[in-house]
Amino acid sequence: MSQPESTTLVKDIGEKGLLERLQQFCPPEIVGDDAAVVTTQPGKSLVVTTDMLVDEVHFGDRTTTPEAAGWRAAAANLSDLAAMGASPLGITIALGVPNDTPVNWIEQLYQGITQCLQKFDTFVIGGDVCRSSVKTIAITAFGEVHPERIIRRSTAQVGDAIVATGVHGASRAGLELLLQLETRQSFSNSTQQKLIQAHQHPQPRLDVLPILWEIISQFQHQTENANTCIHVAGMDSSDGLADAVLQICQMSQVGARVERSLIPLPDELKNWSSQQALEWALYGGEDFELVLCLPPDPAQALVQRLGKGAAIVGEITNDSEVYLVDQTGKTPDEVLSLKRGFQHF
Amino acid sequence: MSQPESTTLVKDIGEKGLLERLQQFCPPEIVGDDAAVVTTQPGKSLVVTTDMLVDEVHFGDRTTTPEAAGWRAAAANLSDLAAMGASPLGITIALGVPNDTPVNWIEQLYQGITQCLQKFDTFVIGGDVCRSSVKTIAITAFGEVHPERIIRRSTAQVGDAIVATGVHGASRAGLELLLQLETRQSFSNSTQQKLIQAHQHPQPRLDVLPILWEIISQFQHQTENANTCIHVAGMDSSDGLADAVLQICQMSQVGARVERSLIPLPDELKNWSSQQALEWALYGGEDFELVLCLPPDPAQALVQRLGKGAAIVGEITNDSEVYLVDQTGKTPDEVLSLKRGFQHF
Numbered sequence: 235m236s237q238p239e240s241t242t243l244v245k246d247i248g249e250k251g252l253l254e255r256l257q258q259f260c261p262p263e264i265v266g267d268d269a270a271v272v273t274t275q276p277g278k279s280l281v282v283t284t285d286m287l288v289d290e291v292h293f294g295d296r297t298t299t300p301e302a303a304g305w306r307a308a309a310a311n312l313s314d315l316a317a318m319g320a321s322p323l324g325i326t327i328a329l330g331v332p333n334d335t336p337v338n339w340i341e342q343l344y345q346g347i348t349q350c351l352q353k354f355d356t357f358v359i360g361g362d363v364c365r366s367s368v369k370t371i372a373i374t375a376f377g378e379v380h381p382e383r384i385i386r387r388s389t390a391q392v393g394d395a396i397v398a399t400g401v402h403g404a405s406r407a408g409l410e411l412l413l414q415l416e417t418r419q420s421f422s423n424s425t426q427q428k429l430i431q432a433h434q435h436p437q438p439r440l441d442v443l444p445i446l447w448e449i450i451s452q453f454q455h456q457t458e459n460a461n462t463c464i465h466v467a468g469m470d471s472s473d474g475l476a477d478a479v480l481q482i483c484q485m486s487q488v489g490a491r492v493e494r495s496l497i498p499l500p501d502e503l504k505n506w507s508s509q510q511a512l513e514w515a516l517y518g519g520e521d522f523e524l525v526l527c528l529p530p531d532p533a534q535a536l537v538q539r540l541g542k543g544a545a546i547v548g549e550i551t552n553d554s555e556v557y558l559v560d561q562t563g564k565t566p567d568e569v570l571s572l573k574r575g576f577q578h579f
Numbered sequence: 580m581s582q583p584e585s586t587t588l589v590k591d592i593g594e595k596g597l598l599e600r601l602q603q604f605c606p607p608e609i610v611g612d613d614a615a616v617v618t619t620q621p622g623k624s625l626v627v628t629t630d631m632l633v634d635e636v637h638f639g640d641r642t643t644t645p646e647a648a649g650w651r652a653a654a655a656n657l658s659d660l661a662a663m664g665a666s667p668l669g670i671t672i673a674l675g676v677p678n679d680t681p682v683n684w685i686e687q688l689y690q691g692i693t694q695c696l697q698k699f700d701t702f703v704i705g706g707d708v709c710r711s712s713v714k715t716i717a718i719t720a721f722g723e724v725h726p727e728r729i730i731r732r733s734t735a736q737v738g739d740a741i742v743a744t745g746v747h748g749a750s751r752a753g754l755e756l757l758l759q760l761e762t763r764q765s766f767s768n769s770t771q772q773k774l775i776q777a778h779q780h781p782q783p784r785l786d787v788l789p790i791l792w793e794i795i796s797q798f799q800h801q802t803e804n805a806n807t808c809i810h811v812a813g814m815d816s817s818d819g820l821a822d823a824v825l826q827i828c829q830m831s832q833v834g835a836r837v838e839r840s841l842i843p844l845p846d847e848l849k850n851w852s853s854q855q856a857l858e859w860a861l862y863g864g865e866d867f868e869l870v871l872c873l874p875p876d877p878a879q880a881l882v883q884r885l886g887k888g889a890a891i892v893g894e895i896t897n898d899s900e901v902y903l904v905d906q907t908g909k910t911p912d913e914v915l916s917l918k919r920g921f922q923h924f
Contacts, residue, residue, distance in 0.1 A: 269628035283614035286673035328631035372717030
């Protein structure tokens with residue numbers, strides 16, 4: 235009664251069969267108990283984040299393969315850990331699927347998840363599967379951080395430089411290419427691939443953390459008072475660069491000036507509408523870069539070390555608003571607002 | 580434009596409005612960043628478990644108020660922590676709901692969750708909300724445990740006594756009363772309430788852990804070799820008593836004999852069909868008691884300390900099967916099987 239692998243459905247193998255298939259994506263020592271056990275380092279704080287993704291809201295087979303949906307879900311959670319300054323310890327996955335979901339679809343989803351996790355030396359440590367009329371994934375990621383290195387949104391200070399760790403707008407451009415096929419005519423094949431890759435396989439910026447703390451340590455040692463503590467505020471740009479700056483300013487009760495010409499846009503969009511590219515950078519989201527606020531000197535050192543589009547895009551001010559400004563004077567100053575970001579309801 | 584509170588829908592207040600309402604269920608210091616930070620005790624291991632619950636599969640408004648659905652979801656996760664020997668640190672909640680869900684329904688759900696958590700001194704530490712065509716809750720619970728006190732399924736030893744920490748079958752009986760209204764005629768009002776309460780507000784047995792370790796410590800000190808380590812194997816009975824014994828035996832590569840007459844059934848079912856009550860105890864599930872395997876002397880001491888239906892229900896053997904036996908000889912021995920438990924697909 236065996237069927238070709240690609241047409242085996244969840245109902246053909248049942249819950250236990252599905253769990254057995256999915257256990258191959260977990261370290262073997264972790265499987266088989268009521269919960270997973272994780273060893274943490276002494277003196278570190280636990281950091282926890284969770285995300286739910288629902289078919290047709292967050293992913294659809296039209297724009298996203300199951301493997302890419304998995305990668306993106308894992309990347310979004312690792313990016314939240316990076317935004318807190320934390321190193322990943324593992325993730326759990328709760329999966330709800332209809333009876334007639336191909337097992338193959340689920341395995342590809344898990345392949346995408348584990349490929350992303352492997353790149354950042356972490357694992358699936360547990361999960362749950364259940365029946366649902368709509369494909370749903372809830373991922374919870376755990377990390378650990380030294381308590382003095384927690385990056386919060388609420389600690390930005392007037393005078394801080396605002397660092398964006400890479401280009402913004404590429405993920406949204408990739409989505410546009412997937413949704414509006416006619417847009418593709420404006421781009422070469424290799425450019426299309428790069429933008430679609432940015433959308434489907436975003437890279438959480440965990441690599442920024444050791445560089446950041448190395449630079450912070452250097453600057454702290456250079457100051458006359460070795461006890462001076464350089465605070466870093468920040469978050470990730472999962473909902474766009476504008477949202478990140480606005481959230482940080484709101485939580486820190488400060489304002490900011492962001493300079494239009496300093497926002498790093500993808501090279502691939504240089505010949506595209508600059509107004510559209512800027513919109514995507516500010517409001518597109520899912521670039522999963524970090525937006526960090528720290529004093530100008532270490533900020534400059536960080537940008538130089540990171541390269542590849544990292545830039546100081548503005549500064550924290552004592553205004554009550556976040557202004558998008560134009561040094562050239564061509565465009566009038568604009569007040570940025572959260573209302574233009576993605577709302578789930 | 581204000582509406583009566585009970586008819587306000589999620590789409591009326593939007594994502595940010597909903598998040599603001601839900602933040603009242605979290606400790607204020609935890610809200611506002613990309614992830615939650617939790618302080619752990621040095622030398623303890625982190626324990627993580629996750630569950631997804633879907634409307635109409637796991638709960639329906641016919642048998643479960645939103646408050647009870649919330650309590651049960653929280654209890655199930657805390658029970659998994661108890662089953663590992665862990666004390667809770669907190670939970671995260673990912674919630675997917677349709678646009679037209681009354682906000683009141685969601686608040687009652689969270690009330691149920693937090694009422695259960697408060698009883699066990701723990702909190703909601705983070706979450707996510709998103710749109711979905713079917714109400715879905717994914718809960719992830721974190722706890723901590725001293726590495727030497729982790730309770731695993733795989734460490735049961737031949738000769739261990741099998742302890743059930745309380746009565747089994749009450750939750751399934753309560754469900755029956757909710758589903759089959761005509762069944763209610765067989766029970767007094769107060770009996771009905773007790774059984775329905777067992778189904779809607781199960782109590783995770785975190786209270787067993789300090790008692791267990793106190794007894795284990797006493798017995799270890801009494802042995803001539805103070806280094807003798809008494810292992811405790813176990814899990815919770817979320818899928819029924821039979822499932823728990825079978826899973827422990829399978830993971831420990833041992834067999835067991837469970838004595839029919841020793842299985843503690845609810846007093847409320849004493850005048851009910853004893854065969855039906857036994858079926859519910861073995862296969863009904865959701866009693867969320869602990870099933871623990873440990874040497875007979877400390878097992879006896881534990882049962883005496885716990886009272887209220889706790890009992891030694893059998894012993895671990897070197898058989899390859901789990902037998903349900905009858906000391907009186909009235910019923911022939913029966914081999915228990917996992918196949919009769921609940922399968923999600």
